[in-house]
Amino acid sequence: MHKSTLEQWGLLDEVVRHGSFANAAEANHRSQSSVSYNLAMLQERLGVTLLETQGRRTVLTPAGEELLAQVRPLLKAFYTLEKRAIAIQNGERSRIELVVDSILPRENLFSVLREFQRRYPRTQVNVTEVLETQVPDSDHADVLVLSQRQPGSGRGEWLMNVDFVAVAHHAHPLLQQDGVISAEQLAAYPLIRIADSQHFSVLQERNHGEVWSCSTIEAAIEAVTHQVGFGWLPETRIQAALAAGTLKVLPLQQGVRRATALHLLINNHIIVIDASLQTLLNLLREQSWH
Incomplete structure (x- = not known):
């Protein structure tokens, strides 16, 4: 059983990109409590602190930067896969x-x-x-x-x-x-x-x-x-x-x-x-x- 999910890592990436839980929640049409809960579970299961607060912004810890850097290629590949699935559903070819x-x-x-x-x-x-x-x-x-x-x-x-x-x-x-x-x-x-x-x-x-x-x-x-x-x-x-x-x-x-x-x-x-x-x-x- 995996300790984390791509959804949790995706939310972590969104929080970093938008600078706060509230902005990430709004951009992804989710509640702030849902974003906070998922990231709390991610850190608890990994046993690693991934985020910290600096002023009004939420930023990655050194450990968070290292781990998210390894996950981002997987997130990009997964997003591409989902877009490809939508394209296939719309009748687009994958190759000519x-x-x-x-x-x-x-x-x-x-x-x-x-x-x-x-x-x-x-x-x-x-x-x-x-x-x-x-x-x-x-x-x-x-x-x-x-x-x-x-x-x-x-x-x-x-x-x-x-x-x-x-x-x-x-x-x-x-x-x-x-x-x-x-x-x-x-x-x-x-x-x-x-x-x-x-x-x-x-x-x-x-x-x-x-x-x-x-x-x-x-x-x-x-x-x-x-x-x-x-x-x-x-x-x-x-x-x-x-x-x-x-x-x-x-x-x-x-x-x-x-x-x-x-x-x-x-x-x-x-x-x-x-x-x-x-x-x-x-x-x-x-x-x-x-």
């Missing part, structure tokens, strides 16, 4: 699984997540990034933003286009030539692509030249920046490098820019879209993706 293609502009994504957190602070959003060539486990995802509508991945709608631009380091040999660059000239240098290793041979055959495959956008950008090769990179990710002149757009005969469409999808197993999930969908749709 969001899968996004790695080319989705992060600045915009984080803007969506910040606003969602402000509206639903007790709903956790788990974000998983995937490559275009990867097929995510859509059964465990609630919302997906993908470049392809894989079978069974859910209902889908166009969300945005991601612009890719052909670039190389400003000192790369391709940029030392005069005039436009032909396909034959490009083929003499490695192409940096964003793809997983299992698709390397396929990409190599399609481009009829040397292809270096990077598993992340960041790695592809670094490879181009270090003159390993040239590549089509997401324009939003390299704006700073373009502005600084570190990377430059290649003067190709054609195909300088490419666009990949991203689609917003919902898991097929979700029959009813609750308020929190609808809010996330709306925020993704409303975001200015540029």
Whole structure:
């Protein structure tokens, strides 16, 4: 049998915060005698004096400060638990699984997540990034933003286009030539692509030249920046490098820019879209993706 309860420790915390039994009782809609009785029982059962009077204020003793400091994390966790229970009762989700293609502009994504957190602070959003060539486990995802509508991945709608631009380091040999660059000239240098290793041979055959495959956008950008090769990179990710002149757009005969469409999808197993999930969908749709 425990000698104390969370309710008693909670009342102790309230008395300290409000400075007196009377103020704590009023703030918690209780009688002053009820607060006094509970704290008297707490101190009696523990055998420790927790409170003392200083002027008109009731403050903690050194022992009270030490013990309450250890209890406060438990009180916070318990209050969070109760709020979570209320949220569940009101139909709020505790968690949303969001899968996004790695080319989705992060600045915009984080803007969506910040606003969602402000509206639903007790709903956790788990974000998983995937490559275009990867097929995510859509059964465990609630919302997906993908470049392809894989079978069974859910209902889908166009969300945005991601612009890719052909670039190389400003000192790369391709940029030392005069005039436009032909396909034959490009083929003499490695192409940096964003793809997983299992698709390397396929990409190599399609481009009829040397292809270096990077598993992340960041790695592809670094490879181009270090003159390993040239590549089509997401324009939003390299704006700073373009502005600084570190990377430059290649003067190709054609195909300088490419666009990949991203689609917003919902898991097929979700029959009813609750308020929190609808809010996330709306925020993704409303975001200015540029």
